[in-house]
Amino acid sequence: MTLLLKNVTYTFPKESKPIISDLNLKVEKGEFVSLIGKSGTGKSTILKLITGLLKQAHGEITINGQPISLGDVGYMPQKDLLLPWRTVMDNIMIGAEIQKDLQLTKEDARNWLKRIGLIDYEHALPNQLSGGMRQRVAFLRAMLTGKEVLLLDEPFGALDSITKKEMQAWLLSIWQELDKTIVFITHDLEEASYLSDRIVLLKQNSVEEIEVPLPRPRHADMLHSSELVGLRRELEKRI
Amino acid sequence: MKNFFKTYSLFIVFMVVVLIAMEYLVQSDIIPAFIVPAPTDVVIHIIDNWRPLIFEHLGATMLEFAIGFILAVVGGVCLAVCMFFSKTIEKMLYPAVLISQMIPIIALSPIFVLWFGYTIWSKVAVTILMSFFPIVVGAYDGFKSTDKDYIELLRSMGASKRQIFTKLNIQMALASFFSGLKIAIVYSLVGATIGEWLGASEGLGYYSRRMSGDLNADGVFAAIVILTIVGIILFALVAMVEKRTLRWKETE
Known part of the structure; x- marks a missing residue:
């Protein structure tokens, strides 16, 4: 499974200058790639192009050589967007309701809720959950769409630092176990360095790719390692 | 119940003061009874005439109201759905829905009598005309108010337009729809009453007009009181369902 963006250009309607110009990006199966860059460099737009929500003016986006279409990837936007009238379980099951061929039973969903510590909240409404819980449910919803590629748009951006650390560890454990391919957006350079195999630095007119020199599996102690601190400083300079 | 009194205690006190003041003003002959009746006289009128008032006149009004309201809800929701899915239908019919509210009902009602005669349908037509607008606007604006981010999320999962409508738009529209429905249910009752003023042989509108002709303020107010109580009950029912x-x- 390879996600490939080839010479992708996108211009917003009524804009003359493209926000993404001639972008090339290759993400291999099981890779964790973070997109970083200042606001307005098109990070979220890239994810929307990969989901098929936006259509590029030029270039092609493929998964295993096949042009992408809506429903091909799991997508978690910046806001958790849990449907407020649906219980936690019903929110998780919405992917299976939409894609009839998706083999997801309530029992599977229940097992996952158990694993992420939310089994007692199966029948709770989103407004009865904390920020971290909501993000976990939103992540589970994206993951249980069964797609190999997961696009996560600043999923932990609004969380406090303690919850954020917990969520990072949790995400890494699930990613390693399920061998998903993740494209992750963050403004947090430490987060990008800690989680990713590779970091794609988006600038106004260029793209830089940086390999993360940390071994797998990652653990919280590495946050203070000289490699990670050095990488973060390097990113600060380059961004 | 505690909440009810907390919310409405001031209103209840206000109404009690107004009723006592009315009673005093009429009983002391400060205001003539044919202008404003004493509340006790209105109650006595209702008790004395409860059988024809409830079974004959309220029954007739409720039948007109029920048919008109149900048709307005069904038609209004269907139109809102059609306008939501078709820009052409929206451009063609939305202005007509708006204009229907600009026409004075009193001016239009004789036309309904011309078309439908003095049958129940002339009253039903007025009822529909009164209640159709808040239902259409409530439902249509509700459908349109769906957050774009939610739509994108479902689209990213491969949802069809129909799936987005059933799983998202309908739920998102409910709050606005119920606001329209609460207005419409009260308007429907008013519509049925106005329809009866213009030509009927039964109904609370007809009854109040007949009593007005006899300068019987007790009778007029008796019909108003019953209509008000029914209106409050209907509103409360919709609020409860909401x-x-x-x-x-x-x-x-």
Whole structure:
């Protein structure tokens, strides 16, 4: 499974200058790639192009050589967007309701809720959950769409630092176990360095790719390692 | 119940003061009884005439109201759905829906009598005309108010337009729809009453007009009191259904 963006250009309607110009990006199966860059460099737009929500003016986006279409990837936007009238379980099951061929039973969903510590909240409404819980449910919803590629748009951006650390560890454990391919957006350079195999630095007119020199599996102690601190400083300079 | 009194205690006190003041002013001959009746006289009128008032006149009004309201809800929701899915239908019919509210009902009602005669349908037509607008606008604006981010999320999962409508738009429209429905149910009752003023042989509108012709203020006010109580009950019923349907909002 390879996600490939080839010479992708996108211009917003009524804009003359493209926000993404001639972008090339290759993400291999099981890779964790973070997109970083200042606001307005098109990070979220890239994810929307990969989901098929936006259509590029030029270039092609493929998964295993096949042009992408809506429903091909799991997508978690910046806001958790849990449907407020649906219980936690019903929110998780919405992917299976939409894609009839998706083999997801309530029992599977229940097992996952158990694993992420939310089994007692199966029948709770989103407004009865904390920020971290909501993000976990939103992540589970994206993951249980069964797609190999997961696009996560600043999923932990609004969380406090303690919850954020917990969520990072949790995400890494699930990613390693399920061998998903993740494209992750963050403004947090430490987060990008800690989680990713590779970091794609988006600038106004260029793209830089940086390999993360940390071994797998990652653990919280590495946050203070000289490699990670050095990488973060390097990113600060380059961004 | 405690909440009810907390919310409405001031209103209840106000109404009691107004009724006592009315009673005093009329009983002391400060205001003639044919202008404003004493509340006790209105109650006595209702008790003395409860059988024809409830079974004959309220029954007739409720039948006109029920047919008109149900047709307005069904038609209004169908039109809102059609306008939501078709820009052409929206451009063609939305202005007509708006204009229907600009026409004075009193001016239009004789036309209904011309078309439908003095049958129940002339009253039903007025009822529909009165209640159609808030239902259409409530439902249509509700459908359109769906957050774009939610739509994108479902689209990213491969949802069809129909799936987005059933799983998202309908739920998102409910709050606005119920606001329209609460207005419409009260308007429907008013519509049925106005329809009866213009030509009927039974109904609370007809009764109040007949009593007015006899300078019987007790009778006029008796019909008004019954209509008001029924209107409050109908409004409360819709509010109750709304609360049950939108229970999730209470957790917000």
